[in-house]
Amino acid sequence: MTRIGITGHSNLSADSVPLVRAALAEALAPYANGDLTGLSCLARGADQLFAEVVLDAGGRLEVxxxxxDYREAKVKPDNLDRFDGLLMRSALVRYMPHRTAGRTAYEDANEAVLGGIDRLFAxxxxxxxxxxxxxxxAVEAARGRGVPVDVIWPEGARRE
Incomplete structure (x- = not known):
C-alpha cells in the first residue's frame, strides 16, 4: 500500500487546471496498481485535483x-458540489479536533497528512x-522529516 499526500496551491489559474491534472495523473501512474491511497484536505485547487486523479486511478481517498465547520466556513458556494462529491467518494473522513477553521486547524491537518504518508506530492x-x-x-516540513517530495509544476502552470 502506497500512501501519498497532497499539498498545493488553491489559486491555480483556469488554464493551469488541465496541465496540473495531467501532471498529477502522470506522477500517480506508477502507483495506480490498486494499492494507492491518497490523503487530501480537499481544499479548492491542487487538493481537489489530486483527489479526483487518485479516484480516477482506482485509488482510495482519505480526507x-x-x-x-470547514465546509460551511471555507468552501465557496460555487465549489460545494465538487467538494461534496469528493467527500462522498472518500473511504475515510477525519476531522481535526477544532470547531472552527483557522491557522492552528490547518497546521494540525497538514501534520495529520504528513504523519500518514509515504511521500508527498506538492x-x-x-x-x-x-x-x-x-x-x-508543508514541503519544508515533509523534507525535514524525511518524507520524499515530488514537486509538480508543469510548464505553463500559474497562479491567479
Missing amino acids: VLPSV VWDGQPSDGKGGTGD
Whole structure:
C-alpha cells in the first residue's frame, strides 16, 4: 500500500487546471496498481485535483478536514458540489479536533497528512510561504522529516 499526500496551491489559474491534472495523473501512474491511497484536505485547487486523479486511478481517498465547520466556513458556494462529491467518494473522513477553521486547524491537518504518508506530492511554484502553513511550509516540513517530495509544476502552470 502506497500512501501519498497532497499539498498545493488553491489559486491555480483556469488554464493551469488541465496541465496540473495531467501532471498529477502522470506522477500517480506508477502507483495506480490498486494499492494507492491518497490523503487530501480537499481544499479548492491542487487538493481537489489530486483527489479526483487518485479516484480516477482506482485509488482510495482519505480526507483530513481541519475543523468541524470547514465546509460551511471555507468552501465557496460555487465549489460545494465538487467538494461534496469528493467527500462522498472518500473511504475515510477525519476531522481535526477544532470547531472552527483557522491557522492552528490547518497546521494540525497538514501534520495529520504528513504523519500518514509515504511521500508527498506538492503542486508548487517553488515560492516560499508566508509562514502561515502554506505549500512551501508543508514541503519544508515533509523534507525535514524525511518524507520524499515530488514537486509538480508543469510548464505553463500559474497562479491567479
